[in-house]
Amino acid sequence: MTNQDRLARTYGGLLHAYPRRYRRARRDEMLSTLLDGAPPDRRWPTLAEASDLVIGGLRCHFQLPRGVAYQVIALLVGMTVGLTFAASASWLAWAGSPEPISVSTATALAHEAMPREPAGGPVSYQDPRSLILGEAAGGYSVAAAPELPRIEFRYPGGDVAEGITMLAAAHERLLAEGWDAQPLDENSASDFWASRGDARMWVGYYATGQDLGVGVVVHGGLPVAVPLAAIIGLLIGLVVGWLWTGWAVRRYQRHAPAARAFMVIVTAPILVIALVTIVVTAGYGISVAFTDGWSWSDPIQIATAMMRAIPTLGLLLGGLLVASVVAARAPEGPEHGQPFTAAQTMRYGARAAASVHLLIAAGFAAILVWYLATLHGTGGDRSGMLTNRYDPKDHVPFGDSPLNPIGALLVPAELSFLIGWLLSPAWLTVSLPLLAVSWRSTGWRTRGLVVVAALTAVALPALVFSPTGSDAATWLAD
């Protein structure tokens, strides 16, 4: 093998950094240019040449085409991926951090203030998603720093006078135990903060209707890894989302009109929902974080707001992945303006017909899985499921929330379940003739897809009349 042969082979390997379509068009020409510029005795590409080719190839894959519209889309996708990464990273960081405060520690500290058994068990607020609320938890308001992980205890008292007496006694006990406590005076007679080392405690009188007494809230520290992970996740996600958009748009530009239309139909509503999610999530997090001024622990609010949007963001990313799969797998547009061949038209028609069956089956399956998961969650209480004890609305995955679109997505799935077993067999009058007509001009994969799809149309009526299927229908109808 001569030096030139070896060099040509290495250049050819480096050119694999470019997309296949680009290589088909440019490979020989670029190879000629590279070999023309190489001295006869060169055996290997220089480092500069190699990096130039690799960077050029990556640009061909991922560089966003010019255009303001593409930049806006890239920004939206970047923010969506960034928020998802930030939320996931926050969640992982939280899960990987030591527990902010243990129940035993909190119980021991609370005992110093109130040396008696609290009513009921302590209430722990250490799920990051509950920390965003800054809520009046359990009927009485937490006066400050509601965002921190905390464990709450209640000590019911008699009337207001007894409550105030209990509070004053707790104040004295804490001072005696070496706590630095806010003074109890006329201006703040109903609650006070106390600290000792890293420990922080709020003690206050509460009165909610007939429920009177003293509450003790022991606060834990903030896992600093959480906001840090959120920021790193956001930055990485922004870059990934931007590159992803560049890749998808480059594919979009070379696709046939049908694939382009599908990508737009799938992506456009996702981007609109993404914009709303980004604004709501960021706005919610920032507004809560800035309430009562900014503090070092406030980034947690933004991170926890993101965590609440995880179901939405996950679904949005799922939709974008579907559009990307189409971008990657859909047929490229005919070159030089040639129309589709008859075989291609048959193939895409058969696949489209199969998709209708499969979508109905997917919705049906989702409801069946939802029913079985809920039944499992009730400990197998079948009669309860059938007698309206477990309302489907109360068992929407991730809860009923404006930031959780799963509830809305369950509506078409419910329709698939309730009438899909009729629609899908009816659709066989379209898909089966199409399969017969296109049999010779389609490959085994398309034929297999249509056959499997047609089988689901037969399976749905059988499933809906099975014991489990009819139970699920009863539960859903209730």
Added chain:
Amino acid sequence: MHEPTFFILTSLAGPPLHGYAIIQTVGKLSDGRITLRAGTLYAALDRLAGDDLITLDREEVVDSRLRRYYRLTDSGTNALSAEVDRMRRSASVAAAGLRRLGGATPGAVTLGAVTLGAVTLGLSGAAA
């Protein structure tokens, strides 16, 4: 217009050139300041072709190597002329400033091998 783009268009302001010839010409025109590599060159050629500033003139195979020759389009010629005018005006403003300082009185301002204010190398041929 970035300098490499300017020199690629300038190199094509004459007979059509293939990839390696463009690299050589750009190096010569820029007095060796700009060294184009294949990846950078073809990214630029794709962009310029996409903007309709250059087009494929012909292709031929020499010693089993495929060579594609590119030339300026009318839009490319106009864009290059506009850029040269802009640079000439900028150079004139700078030269007038230097004259007011009473320092050196530059004649033609030279950018690489492309001389502004005196001779526009190659452009006359392309514009013709």
